[in-house]
Amino acid sequence: MERWKLYAFAAAVFAGLTSVIAKAGLKTLGADVGLAVRTAFVFVFIMLNTWLWTGTSKAAVALQSAGWRSITLLALSALTTTLSWICYYRAMKEGTVTYVSLIDKGSIIVTLALSVLLLGEPFTWRIAGGAALILTGLLVLTGGK
Structure with missing residues (x-):
């Protein structure tokens, strides 16, 4: 199997786990605070991943050579991700994770x-x-x- 397919299937498994674990974590927190906590951990984990697999010097070189168009498009992607996550967490807090996740997919x-x-x-x-x-x-x- 091609590597990208393995990554895609792994992403689907992790996304499924994410929804169930997050719903359980929202029992004592509001949707926005829960999302903020989760996102802070995501940032740390992504930075560790980048440091371990790319290295800080290679990452810095890649950022310098990327160009403004790529950075702007990634910033817009971050904005749409943020809006999606806010809506998703608010829906999960109030609704059934099965249906929220299904509609999200x-x-x-x-x-x-x-x-x-x-x-x-x-x-x-x-x-x-x-x-x-x-x-x-x-x-x-x-x-x-």
């Missing part, structure tokens, strides 16, 4: 559309069929909720 439909429109990625009948199945599954599983 519907973001794949947005990703598919934008990757085709903005990035010029291919859109095939296979992708269209998969997207239709995801959307159908989402509607079936959340129907009446």
Whole structure:
């Protein structure tokens, strides 16, 4: 199996764990405070990952050569991540993690559309069929909720 597929499957497993663990952690905290605590730890863990696998000097060189466009796009991605996390944590605090997580994963439909429109990625009948199945599954599983 290609390495990117292993990473993608691992990401899915960790994302599933994240939702359940976070919901349990929100029992005594509000959504915004819980998210702030989680995000602080994420920052520390990501910095450790960068230091261990890239090294600080290589990371600094990469940042210097990246250019403003890349940095700006990553900043916008951070903003949309922040907004997504805020909404997700507020929804999880009030709702059932199963349904919140399910609806959140519907973001794949947005990703598919934008990757085709903005990035010029291919859109095939296979992708269209998969997207239709995801959307159908989402509607079936959340129907009446």
